[in-house]
Amino acid sequence: MILFLFTVMCVSLVWTPYDPIKMIRGAAFQPAGADHLLGTDNFGRDIFSRLITGAQSAFLVGTFTVLIGGLIGTALGSVAGYFGGITDEIIMRVIDAQMAFPGVLIALMIISIFGTGLENTIIALGIMSVPRFARMVRSGFLQYRDADFVNAAKARGASPLRIMYIHILPNILSQLVITASLSFATAILSETGLSYLGLGVQPPTPSWGMMLKDAQQYIYLQPEQLIYPGIMITIMVLGFNFIGDGLRDILDAGSE
């Protein structure tokens, strides 16, 4: 099951390098045919190409969001988990405060200040993903903080930095990958929502969310337009969810 979707996912990946950028054309609203695999949209752009190019946006957003969120989150979580005490309390309070803002709200707030566009979307979503990583890393560090191998390292005079990242972190790696995979899925969903609202990636760069928004206007005229981007999103998110779940089953039986 996982393998199947994994393959679909990888195919999606291969598509992106080989995308045709023939986005602006003449004939509008063509139905699906040999010339245009999935028809054209209201501006006469080939939907198929836009779908493929949209995958690019999705991947970019997902990857960088997870990178940013992961790095910052891990840094915060490791410091909080390792040092404990007041540092821990402060960091966790701030993280909790951030978690009080429902999901995309944080991203929306950041975008409302710095403006829309790909880079800002990535930053906003990255910050949105930080709490997830921070909490997970922190609980992992709390677990291993008093382990024997840590004490041994300390006795040999290892600096805290070294202990944290060379000794403890590798144990957390599997959890990290799982969280990353699931965060990727969430990031894509969020980016879709943002683009739908017009606050994410801007035209003419295609993004699946934006395609959905455009499609909604012409729902009476050409309803198929709606279906394709949605399916793509679903497949990609499903793919990453499966990867995350599968990894979790393999690496970590018995946890949530």
Place this chain on the structure above:
Amino acid sequence: MKYYLRKLLILAVTLILVSLITFGVFQILPGDPVLVMLGVDADPAQADVLREQLGLNAPLPVRYLQWVAGLLHGDMGTSYKYSRPVRSILVQRIQPTVILALLTIAITLCIGIPLGIRLARSASKWYGELISGVTQLGLAIPGFWFGILLVLLFAVHLDLLPAGGYVRWEQSPGECLESLIMPACALSFGTTATIIRYLRNTLLDQMNMDYVRTARSKGLSERLLVYRHVLRNALIPVLTIMAMLVTDILAGSIIIETVFSIPGLGSIITASITSRDFPLLQSTVMYIAALVVVINTAVDILYSVIDPRIRVK
């Protein structure tokens, strides 16, 4: 007693942090709201007067305190775009969002709990696999896309339900619900999926516990066992999840309300971001975040009331 005080203290601290974040975030904005209102070519003297009027010249900490004081009194400033007190705008918009949220919760619980139980008991049978598969879909499908699909089916093709818009409860409860049922379904797809999976996991964990074995060896019927004993224990973590889901519902409503043109709290956020209407935005965000924090704390306290063991820890 000490437990509750501690919880309330954390609540207060979190609220303060939240308000700081909300306020701070909107003060970093590059751009002068006065110029936005008067136009870029405005006369500088006029601009200064307006700035003074709006109290924008006061130092930052003072403005923060002013804002907080206003919040506590229910005065949230005036919207830039609508030139009305923010308060009146918000008060009007609460109704749709609240009813939508309640509807969604109702659907989620009514469908989610039975299915979760069913899944836990018969994971291997064919309908177990089916439910499992559907929940996976539910987590992956963008909620608002599902909403649009619903519109396609029920509004465009079947012409059963309105494609958007909202009728207030006072005007006609029936039509009000009609306009909210599709958005609620869209929202609840994701939340129901989450609850089903969570309930299933919790139930399975419980099933492996000793007390279940004891009850079975006593000859207790399977059905009685599940419904009376296991469920009660499993329901507690479900409460926690519900709190999290309320957060998700609020987040989801931001988009769903825009999809269905429902004038609620969610859609006003989108609108005010586009129009850079910061007083409105600030207060709405604060309101929603505060609501979330309060609900979470309430659930925490409720938690300890139901399960006394938690208090002692």
